[in-house]
Structures are given as structure tokens and as C-alpha cells.
Amino acid sequence: MARGVRGSIQEAAGTLARGSRRHGSPTGWEERRAAEEPPKHDPTPSTVYEAGTQYAGPASAETPLPMSRHETSPTTVQPASNHRPNACCFCWCCCCSCSWNEDRERAWRASRETKLETIPNCEACTKPTPEEVRGWAQSFDKLMKSPAGRNVFREFLRTEYSEENMLFWLACEELKNECNKHTIDEKARMIYEDYISILSPKEVSLDSRVREVINRKMQEPSSHTFDDAQLQIYTLMHRDSYPRFLNSAIYKSLLQSVSRSSSES
Numbered sequence: 001m002a003r004g005v006r007g008s009i010q011e012a013a014g015t016l017a018r019g020s021r022r023h024g025s026p027t028g029w030e031e032r033r034a035a036e037e038p039p040k041h042d043p044t045p046s047t048v049y050e051a052g053t054q055y056a057g058p059a060s061a062e063t064p065l066p067m068s069r070h071e072t073s074p075t076t077v078q079p080a081s082n083h084r085p086n087a088c089c090f091c092w093c094c095c096c097s098c099s100w101n102e103d104r105e106r107a108w109r110a111s112r113e114t115k116l117e118t119i120p121n122c123e124a125c126t127k128p129t130p131e132e133v134r135g136w137a138q139s140f141d142k143l144m145k146s147p148a149g150r151n152v153f154r155e156f157l158r159t160e161y162s163e164e165n166m167l168f169w170l171a172c173e174e175l176k177n178e179c180n181k182h183t184i185d186e187k188a189r190m191i192y193e194d195y196i197s198i199l200s201p202k203e204v205s206l207d208s209r210v211r212e213v214i215n216r217k218m219q220e221p222s223s224h225t226f227d228d229a230q231l232q233i234y235t236l237m238h239r240d241s242y243p244r245f246l247n248s249a250i251y252k253s254l255l256q257s258v259s260r261s262s263s264e265s
Contacts, residue, residue, distance in 0.1 A: 123147045123170075130258045137246050140238045144169075152254060156245045157237075164202040165233050165241070168195040172230040176223050188221035196229070204233055 125147035136143040136152075143149040150166065157163045171191050178184050195204045196214055206214075210228050217225040245251055 123151055125151060128258065130255075130262045133255050133258050136251070140242050143242070144234075152250065153237075153241075153245055156248050156250050157241060159248075159250075160241065160244075162241060164195060164204055165237050167202065168204050168226075168233055169230055169237075171195070172226045175226065178223055184223055185221050188218065188225050191226060192218060196226075204229070205236065206232060 128146065128148040132146060132148070136146070136149050143153055150170075154163060154166045157166050168191070171187075171194070175184065175187050175191065178187060192214070194200055194202050196206070196211070197203065206229050210232055213228050214226065
């Protein structure tokens with residue numbers, strides 16, 4: 001009986017083996033089926049992107065050339081800049097807006113004001129009479145011949161930053177009264193350095209002809225070395241500053257003051 005059972009089992013195993021050879025293994029059958037079927041479309045793009053990155057489509061066939069660092073995109077807005085180009089770095093004329101020129105002007109004016117403040121205030125004089133003050137409006141010569149008139153006019157010139165004109169004129173008058181050769185040389189040199197030199201903050205305005213005359217005369221200075229320059233500055237004050245002085249608050253206030261004092265007395 002045991003032999004019969006083993007025979008049945010062996011017969012069943014043989015039948016199973018013959019079936020497997022006829023149909024093939026399940027694994028081999030699936031492989032043949034997959035090979036015979038057309039490939040399915042995969043919706044997933046072949047390129048793998050990182051998570052969170054949006055697919056922007058295929059790259060363009062024409063890749064734009066990179067712009068140079070001096071070119072800007074038409075849609076790019078350049079930030080505003082407060083720095084202006086130094087377009088006038090080779091000049092310092094009056095039309096130039098260089099910061100260097102502005103600093104130079106401020107330094108020159110500060111030096112000028114400092115030096116003018118160290119000058120003695122006024123000439124010694126008595127209080128002018130109302131007739132004398134009124135006479136200053138009649139003639140510039142009367143104003144300049146009066147010590148009080150020169151003091152008031154000098155105060156007005158200081159408000160216009162042109163006090164050096166009066167100081168130069170007074171220095172020339174003082175030089176004319178000198179007789180000693182050594183003193184004349186010393187005072188002429190000081191006048192030149194203070195009012196003629198282009199490096200001086202108190203330089204007066206003279207034309208080139210007068211400057212050439214002074215340069216020649218400075219080789220042998222005399223009491224009349226600056227006569228031409230003194231006359232030119234006198235004419236400048238007469239034509240330019242004197243009319244404004246007569247309309248200034250300084251002169252009108254003085255005229256009212258002396259008139260009031262005269263009426264009260």
C-alpha cells in the first residue's frame with residue numbers, strides 16, 4: 001500500500017513538471033508578455049527636478065548671450081545715485097560746480113574775514129556835524145577828505161566785503177608822507193604783499209597794465225609807487241560803492257541821528 005501512495009505522488013509530480021515545461025514558468029510568461037506589449041506613455045518628464053521647482057518648459061534652442069557689465073537690461077531700473085560725475089575736474093572757472101571749487105571759496109572768504117577783523121577799527125575823529133554828513137551826499141571828495149566820513153564809508157564797505165579798497169587807499173596816503181628810504185621800502189613791500197599779490201586775501205582789483213607798472217616800480221620803490229593803483233581804486237569806490245552807500249541804512253541812520261541831535265539841542 002505504501003508503494004501505491006508513493007507511486008501516485010511521483011505521477012502527480014511528473015504531470016506538474018510536464019505542464020510547467022509546456023506553458024513556462026509564471027515569471028517567464030510575464031517577461032514575454034511585457035516584451036510583446038508596446039511601451040506605455042510615462043507622464044513624468046524625463047528630467048528630474050528638485051522638489052518645489054516649477055517646470056518652465058523645454059530650453060530654447062537659441063540661448064541669449066550674456067550681457068557685459070556695462071550693459072543694462074531695458075527692464076532693469078538702475079538705483080538713483082547722489083554722486084554726480086566729476087565733469088569739470090580739469091577746470092575751476094566760475095561756471096564749474098566742483099565741490100573742490102566751493103571749498104576753496106569758503107576757505108578764501110574765512111581767511112579774508114579773519115584778517116580784516118584784526119585791523120584797527122577806525123581813524124581818530126570827532127563827531128561829524130549835520131552839515132558835514134549832508135555834504136557827503138554832495139561829493140565823494142568831501143566824504144574821502146573827512147576822517148569821520150571815511151570811517152562810516154569803511155563800515156559800509158565791510159558789509160560788502162570790499163573794505164580792502166579803503167585800507168589800500170589809506171596805506172598809499174600814508175606811504176606818500178614818508179621820507180625815509182628804508183621805511184619807504186618796507187612799507188611798499190607790505191602794501192604789495194597785502195593788496196597787490198594774488199596770494200593775498202585782501203587783494204584789490206587792478207587791471208594788468210597797472211600791475212605791470214607796479215612790478216617795474218617795485219625794483220626801486222618810492223613814495224609814489226602805487227599812485228596809478230590808488231587812483232584806480234579811488235575811481236572804483238566812487239563809481240561802484242559810493243552810490244550804494246548813499247542809499248544804505250548806515251548812512252540814512254547816521255543822517256537821522258545827527259539831525260535829531262541837532263534839533264534837540
